[in-house]
Every structure is written in structure tokens, then in C-alpha cells.
Amino acid sequence: MDPNATPIAPAPLRVCTVSDGIDALLRLAGYITLMPPLAAREDLTLAMALDRLRSLEPGHFDRIVIAPDAEKDASPRLVEAIVAEARLNSPDVVVLLPQKSRMAFAAAPGLTVLFGPPFDLNQPPASSPAAEGETITSPAPRGWWRRFLGRQSPEQGAPAVTAPAEPSLPSSLRLIAVQPLCGGAGATSLAVNLAVEIARADRNRRVCLLDLNLQFGNVATYLGLPTNARVVDIYRSIGAIDADSFDMCLTRSPKAPENLQIFPAPNEILPVDGLSSSNLARIIALARSSADVVILDMPHLVADWSEVAFAEADAVLAVSLLDVRSAQNAARLRELINAETLAKAHLLYLLNRVPRKPSALWEEAQQEFEKAAGTGIYQLLPEAGADPSAAANRGLPLAEYAPSNRLRVEIRDLARDMTRSMAMQSAQA
Structure with a gap:
């Protein structure tokens, strides 16, 4: 040789x-x-x-x-x-x-x-x-979730991980971005039902829900809305959008409060880069001028224009499941949000489909997830069974289809916390 x-x-x-x-x-x-x-x-x-x-x-x-x-x-x-x-x-x-x-x-x-x-x-x-x-016992050390995420255990010389900080709502909540951390996390369902619950909590507060998934947006489907052909026309001439053309794209659902307006996704598959950062900033500004609260349903990806959404949002709700891919993506999103241009973004993690009686193994995984994310979980959203899918298929919010569902109750309580924070901010202003 x-x-x-x-x-x-x-x-x-x-x-x-x-x-x-x-x-x-x-x-x-x-x-x-x-x-x-x-x-x-x-x-x-x-x-x-x-x-x-x-x-x-x-x-x-x-x-x-x-x-x-x-x-x-x-x-x-x-x-x-x-x-x-x-x-x-x-x-x-x-x-x-x-x-x-x-x-x-x-x-x-x-x-x-x-x-x-x-x-x-x-x-x-x-x-x-x-x-x-x-x-059946095994001498294999604990902390395997942490090692899977690429972190050394303390006995290997890595610095000790401090306890994650307790998350809280920001003082201002005029713009809320809902970002999924993995496919099927339930982010759109949360965005739709959160918008409905905020509108229900205060009928005098105008709410605007923007579906920013340019390829497979489902907000309109979840609320039983017909196709709005004007939205495609707007995206094809996005540089010329003004208040009048924006208002023409806003629709209301008969199944949701009247103070909720929806800017749906296009009914055709458009390129993800068909929206520029400056155009998104313009859309957000128009939405702010027509509503008191704006909720962005973000796609399951981070595009060039996502930076504008994260930078302008008062809160970014990162919706995830308790699995390894979500934990890895949570750490990646945190690193992105902590970049200099996004330092002011307020990131809150929401864990979806939490079992009614979590096992000890599940709770250990949650703790490791929080360490990977660098913060505690802000909201645990319970497993809701078939109701969310059935409600979406019928174009109904959970408040109409299954008002006593555990997930609906948690989203309602979250919306009430947010409206109280909004009311306090308005009073201080």
C-alpha cells in the first residue's frame, strides 16, 4: 500500500x-x-x-x-x-x-x-x-435530547446551561406575527382563531388578519371565504398598491365578528420572492392604518422579506411541536431574531398538541426544548382532537364549531390577556 x-x-x-x-x-x-x-x-x-x-x-x-x-x-x-x-x-x-x-x-x-x-x-x-x-436498566447517561441538539453535557466541559427566562407579553401589541417552526404545527389555525378571539373580546377593536403564504395560504378556507381574484392582481402589480386597492382586497367572514377583516392569500401559486421587503412594509403600513391590531400568518419558511415582519412585529409567536426538528428550528430562529437588525423583536414560543397528561419523558423533553430555545415556553396549547381540522373543513372558527374545546379555551384566554395588555397600553398613551 x-x-x-x-x-x-x-x-x-x-x-x-x-x-x-x-x-x-x-x-x-x-x-x-x-x-x-x-x-x-x-x-x-x-x-x-x-x-x-x-x-x-x-x-x-x-x-x-x-x-x-x-x-x-x-x-x-x-x-x-x-x-x-x-x-x-x-x-x-x-x-x-x-x-x-x-x-x-x-x-x-x-x-x-x-x-x-x-x-x-x-x-x-x-x-x-x-x-x-x-x-431493564442501562448505564447510558441522561440528557440525550441535549446531545442530539449538538450540545455537550457539563461533564464534557461545556458551560452550564442557565435556566431559561420566563417569557411575557410586550407592552405594545399592535402587530403580531405567527411563525410556524415546522410543517403541521398548527400556526394558521392559531392565527385564525386568535384573530377571531381578539375581535370577539373587544368589538370596538378593529383586527386585520394578513395571510402571507403566497403559495398555499389557507386563512380564507379556514373562515369559509370565497376566492378574491383582486388579490392576485394586487401581487402582480404590488409596487402600485395604495389604500384603495388594499381595501378592495379586505373581506369579512359571516362566521366571524364584523370587526375582523381578512387579507387572503392569492388563489394562485406565486413565487415566494414575488414579495419584496419594501412592498411588505407598505402592506403592513396599510393594514395598520385600517386596523388597531394586525396579525400576520407567516409561511413555513423564512424569506428575504420575513425580516421586515420580524422587525416590525411587537410579538413573534413561534408555534411548534415537541420534536427534534422543532427544537432545532427554535434555536435557529432565536439566532436569527437575535441578529443586530432584529434585536427588538419579541419572540414567544407556543407549544402545540400538549397531551392531557404529559409523561415524565415528555416533560424532560420540554425542558430541553426550552434550553435550546433559550427561553421558557410562553403558552402550552393542548391536544384538541379532530375539532380543529373539522372546523377548518367547514370554514368555521373554533368559537363557532366547538366553543368548549380545550384548545379554543386556551386561545380565548390568550386573546383576553392580549386585549388587556392592549387596553393598558391605550390607557397609558
């Missing part, structure tokens, strides 16, 4: 993960931290895994990691079918189960069943759960 030859880098480990649900994602995150850092990963949900694995050639993945959702009691037959198909596609199949899970798998070559977290890769493989009263 030539000693001067450039060593060939090893090929990355080809990994496929299959999971569903918060607990399953946390289990998966705990395991991934123990894997080699160089890995090409494909993530699948339980529902799509079987079809995807059947479409691949044998040996496509080096390892397949499966984390069934214990809270939902996933169908054992579906999980067994996925495990069987996974063994045809990979020589190394790992199933991650919670402690004392009732799922059982027959011993088979290449199949490893681990219980946790925490996980220990030296833990002997198991084909059945622990016996009653017996606990």
Missing part, C-alpha cells in the same frame, strides 16, 4: 427510521445520538413505511430503526409486517420499545429489540418485554 495515498473515506451508513407520535420520536432521538455521526438517513412514518420498503431492492439500507407509538397502541400486525419487510431490506433491524412494552418479537438473525430511553448499544438483545416487576 502506498503510504502517500489519500485514504478513502468510508461510505456513510445508510439508515432508515420509522416512527410515529411524540414518544416514539423521543425514543428515536435518544437512539440516534448513539449512532455514528456520518449517516445518510431517510425518515418514514409508520403509515408509509410498508409501501416504501416494498418498493426497494434488498439490502438498500445498512440499518432500519423502528419506533412504534406506544401511546396510540399501534397495530401489532402492522408493526410485525414492517419488521418483516425491514429484515428483507437490511441486515440490521432495530426495534425501539418503551420500558415494559407489551409488544413481543420472536428472536431472529439481524433483529435487535431495545427498551428505553436511555438506550445502551451493549444491552443484550431481547425478544420480549421485561417480566412483571423487572426493570
